[in-house]
Amino acid sequence: MSLLPTCRDDCLALDAADPLRALREQFDLPPDVIYLDGNSLGVLPRATLPRLQRVIAEEWGRGLIGSWNHAGWMELPRQVGDKIARLIGARPGEVVAADSTSINLYKVLAAAIELARQRDPRRTLIVSERENFPTDLYIAQSLAAQNGMTLRLVDGEVAPHLNEQVAVLLLTHVNYRSGAMHDMAALTAQAHAAGALTVWDLAHSAGAVPVDLHAADADFAIGCGYKYLNGGPGAPAFVWAHPRHADRVQQPLSGWIGHAAPFAFSPDYQPAAGSARFLCGTPPVLALHALDCGVDTVLAAEPLGGVAALRAKSLALADLFLARLRERLDRFSIRILTPQDHARRGSQVSFAVPGDGFALMRELIDRGVVGDFRAGVDGQPDLLRFGFTPLYVRFVDVWDAVEAIHAAMLGGAHKQTVARLGVT
Amino acid sequence: MSLLPTCRDDCLALDAADPLRALREQFDLPPDVIYLDGNSLGVLPRATLPRLQRVIAEEWGRGLIGSWNHAGWMELPRQVGDKIARLIGARPGEVVAADSTSINLYKVLAAAIELARQRDPRRTLIVSERENFPTDLYIAQSLAAQNGMTLRLVDGEVAPHLNEQVAVLLLTHVNYRSGAMHDMAALTAQAHAAGALTVWDLAHSAGAVPVDLHAADADFAIGCGYKYLNGGPGAPAFVWAHPRHADRVQQPLSGWIGHAAPFAFSPDYQPAAGSARFLCGTPPVLALHALDCGVDTVLAAEPLGGVAALRAKSLALADLFLARLRERLDRFSIRILTPQDHARRGSQVSFAVPGDGFALMRELIDRGVVGDFRAGVDGQPDLLRFGFTPLYVRFVDVWDAVEAIHAAMLGGAHKQTVARLGVT
Numbered sequence: 001m002s003l004l005p006t007c008r009d010d011c012l013a014l015d016a017a018d019p020l021r022a023l024r025e026q027f028d029l030p031p032d033v034i035y036l037d038g039n040s041l042g043v044l045p046r047a048t049l050p051r052l053q054r055v056i057a058e059e060w061g062r063g064l065i066g067s068w069n070h071a072g073w074m075e076l077p078r079q080v081g082d083k084i085a086r087l088i089g090a091r092p093g094e095v096v097a098a099d100s101t102s103i104n105l106y107k108v109l110a111a112a113i114e115l116a117r118q119r120d121p122r123r124t125l126i127v128s129e130r131e132n133f134p135t136d137l138y139i140a141q142s143l144a145a146q147n148g149m150t151l152r153l154v155d156g157e158v159a160p161h162l163n164e165q166v167a168v169l170l171l172t173h174v175n176y177r178s179g180a181m182h183d184m185a186a187l188t189a190q191a192h193a194a195g196a197l198t199v200w201d202l203a204h205s206a207g208a209v210p211v212d213l214h215a216a217d218a219d220f221a222i223g224c225g226y227k228y229l230n231g232g233p234g235a236p237a238f239v240w241a242h243p244r245h246a247d248r249v250q251q252p253l254s255g256w257i258g259h260a261a262p263f264a265f266s267p268d269y270q271p272a273a274g275s276a277r278f279l280c281g282t283p284p285v286l287a288l289h290a291l292d293c294g295v296d297t298v299l300a301a302e303p304l305g306g307v308a309a310l311r312a313k314s315l316a317l318a319d320l321f322l323a324r325l326r327e328r329l330d331r332f333s334i335r336i337l338t339p340q341d342h343a344r345r346g347s348q349v350s351f352a353v354p355g356d357g358f359a360l361m362r363e364l365i366d367r368g369v370v371g372d373f374r375a376g377v378d379g380q381p382d383l384l385r386f387g388f389t390p391l392y393v394r395f396v397d398v399w400d401a402v403e404a405i406h407a408a409m410l411g412g413a414h415k416q417t418v419a420r421l422g423v424t
Numbered sequence: 425m426s427l428l429p430t431c432r433d434d435c436l437a438l439d440a441a442d443p444l445r446a447l448r449e450q451f452d453l454p455p456d457v458i459y460l461d462g463n464s465l466g467v468l469p470r471a472t473l474p475r476l477q478r479v480i481a482e483e484w485g486r487g488l489i490g491s492w493n494h495a496g497w498m499e500l501p502r503q504v505g506d507k508i509a510r511l512i513g514a515r516p517g518e519v520v521a522a523d524s525t526s527i528n529l530y531k532v533l534a535a536a537i538e539l540a541r542q543r544d545p546r547r548t549l550i551v552s553e554r555e556n557f558p559t560d561l562y563i564a565q566s567l568a569a570q571n572g573m574t575l576r577l578v579d580g581e582v583a584p585h586l587n588e589q590v591a592v593l594l595l596t597h598v599n600y601r602s603g604a605m606h607d608m609a610a611l612t613a614q615a616h617a618a619g620a621l622t623v624w625d626l627a628h629s630a631g632a633v634p635v636d637l638h639a640a641d642a643d644f645a646i647g648c649g650y651k652y653l654n655g656g657p658g659a660p661a662f663v664w665a666h667p668r669h670a671d672r673v674q675q676p677l678s679g680w681i682g683h684a685a686p687f688a689f690s691p692d693y694q695p696a697a698g699s700a701r702f703l704c705g706t707p708p709v710l711a712l713h714a715l716d717c718g719v720d721t722v723l724a725a726e727p728l729g730g731v732a733a734l735r736a737k738s739l740a741l742a743d744l745f746l747a748r749l750r751e752r753l754d755r756f757s758i759r760i761l762t763p764q765d766h767a768r769r770g771s772q773v774s775f776a777v778p779g780d781g782f783a784l785m786r787e788l789i790d791r792g793v794v795g796d797f798r799a800g801v802d803g804q805p806d807l808l809r810f811g812f813t814p815l816y817v818r819f820v821d822v823w824d825a826v827e828a829i830h831a832a833m834l835g836g837a838h839k840q841t842v843a844r845l846g847v848t
Binding site for chain 2: 037040041043060064132135139143232234236256264265266267281282370372
């Protein structure tokens with residue numbers, strides 16, 4: 001899809017010919033809204049409400065306690081995990097859905113630290129990026145302090161910081177602010193060459209960009225259920241460990257559901273085999289069913305080419321967005337943070353705006369385009385982010401969104417800023 | 425309610441005169457089932473399905489990302505926490521609803537250990553009971569190992585084990601197996617006299633028995649959302665810290681939602697004021713709404729005397745059950761584990777049965793009475809547990825349940841055991 005549409009009708013034609021167009025029918029989208037924030041909260045699948053109605057009214061309401069067995073509630077973390085595995089190059093039994101991204105990171109990072117220091121106790125560094133999503137850094141700070149280690153936050157290239165002091169490299173595959181994507185295989189290889197283990201946060205990757213954890217030879221991974229997986233607000237997250245580690249590591253959140261025999265009620269903890277040891281408390285049944293419906297919307301692309309096909313469309317959508325931004329908004333001194341290079345880009349585009357980005361996003365939302373606003377800190381400009389979820393975003397939506405951004409820059413609350421900047 | 429009903433009609437009369445009888449109308453109970461397992465999974469409130477329908481279809485489906493602010497999603501952990509606070513003698517702002525019981529225990533036990541050892545680094549013991557719910561022991565084992573401490577599991581009385589070596593006393597207020605209840609105030613005072621801190625697990629207490637954390641001068645508490653709080657399978661749990669500790673302690677699961685300013689996206693963790701620092705990941709919105717509906721069903725008792733009135737009825741129900749068990753089942757050599765003394769009893773009754781308890785419970789469920797089965801381990805007899813949730817259990821249900829137990833002991837799969845025992 002190298003030829004970009006040059007008018008709105010071209011976009012409509014592309015949409016009509018899009019082999020993925022039927023996937024949009026899976027969602028209950030609000031009318032008159034162009035939703036470009038699926039990187040923050042995915043939209044509602046049509047299957048979710050009937051599923052939850054059934055689970056609540058029948059499985060809980062009628063089946064009551066018996067539904068833990070008869071309705072398969074206890075299997076949900078593994079079942080949903082097996083579905084997510086198909087999106088990230090993991091195998092059946094390797095992924096479980098549970099808890100939050102932060103908590104899952106705590107589990108795998110603690111496990112990775114212990115493993116790395118068993119091999120070499122002199123390794124005292126956890127390496128990450130200063131621009132990583134803050135919760136990852138907060139969890140890493142906690143574990144660094146507990147283990148007498150140092151969290152080294154890198155600005156710029158990570159690879160030069162991988163040396164014999166590093167125990168674990170913790171990276172988010174696609175950056176939440178810029179949309180920049182790391183080369184997972186290359187960085188994992190560099191980390192391994194330096195004797196370090198890797199933990200990958202797939203929050204902005206799973207369901208959006210191709211991920212192959214086995215091909216990349218990654219060690220541990222976690223990810224989010226409520227962004228591209230459409231699992232609903234605060235959906236359970238997921239966790240993966242490479243099978244070479246899964247049976248060997250301990251994780252500190254040793255709750256009963258991660259026990260080898262939860263219903264033996266033994267006073268002594270014995271971890272379950274494999275990734276099931278990353279489970280902790282009682283599975284959140286309603287939330288896991290909602291997540292299951294969300295994951296299904298991505299798996300529905302499998303007969304149409306799967307994540308590779310989704311990726312091709314998302315890149316084409318973002319290419320169009322970037323081209324239109326340059327065409328329509330260059331004079332507004334916006335600064336695009338997202339790499340142009342496909343190999344370095346996730347499924348979103350971010351740009352810094354002059355003036356009040358919050359007012360601009362409000363104006364934009366009033367015009368029916370929903371993106372995401374991040375306030376600039378320490379004198380940095382405000383940031384707007386736009387996610388391109390190929391399951392439901394159309395080319396015409398991209399076209400119209402840039403027109404709306406252009407209009408918003410010229411109108412309403414943002415007008416004063418624009419006037420001050422001397423652009424029209 | 426010292427006079428026990430002596431026939432089924434007495435029970436019907438008691439139910440007709442019960443000032444709490446209208447509370448049962450809050451629930452969507454399955455027909456023809458006497459549900460005595462609310463201590464394991466509470467029943468479905470009528471409010472839950474319409475609430476979830478609205479939250480899913482409107483707040484998520486239409487409001488999308490904007491609902492974090494416009495629908496108050498971000499406030500849910502505190503709002504539901506404030507409601508739970510009213511049931512456990514805590515004050516507004518002191519309780520948050522989040523994560524699972526196991527994970528919340530990890531947070532407060534880690535905080536309590538750190539606090540206790542700041543005061544006196546020589547304290548190396550965490551004291552609990554061997555009969556505590558296993559997940560509590562597993563989490564305590566993990567933290568003991570991390571901190572070079574010992575988890576001492578007590579059989580029998582706890583108080584004699586409280587000495588100058590003890591950092592933290594971890595107890596579940598009402599035992600999950602036996603239904604025995606600790607004197608929270610007395611044990612807390614004894615722990616404090618020994619210089620130890622207390623962590624109370626209220627999983628089988630909140631919504632079922634009077635709890636006054638401030639009056640007991642407890643230090644930390646956690647509890648479960650899906651038992652007597654009727655929050656649904658795997659509902660979020662809750663966590664409380666006494667305000668003398670809440671602003672001073674660190675907890676290791678330092679996720680972004682527990683940050684003082686989550687949306688400043690600072691790379692450095694600064695805990696929020698008070699109990700909000702016990703939050704970690706993104707709030708599970710659907711599950712928190714279901715929990716909110718469940719907690720409301722207990723708060724509905726407030727104009728009718730609140731937890732004290734619920735407690736009086738639950739004791740009367742259990743007294744009737746115990747009396748009827750003795751009357752009808754004495755010859756079957758059942759052994760009642762639950763204390764007769766009201767001050768030592770929670771809201772359930774457990775008894776050991778000769779023979780195959782699983783077959784007996786199956787037989788009982790076939791007769792429309794749902795209780796809970798725990799397999800005997802290490803040659804111990806099987807256990808049946810029956811919870812008395814005064815919000816929806818009636819006196820006639822108790823009468824009929826004992827008749828069904830009696831019939832089940834004489835019939836079906838259990839008949840062979842009974843015959844072998846020589847009783848008829």
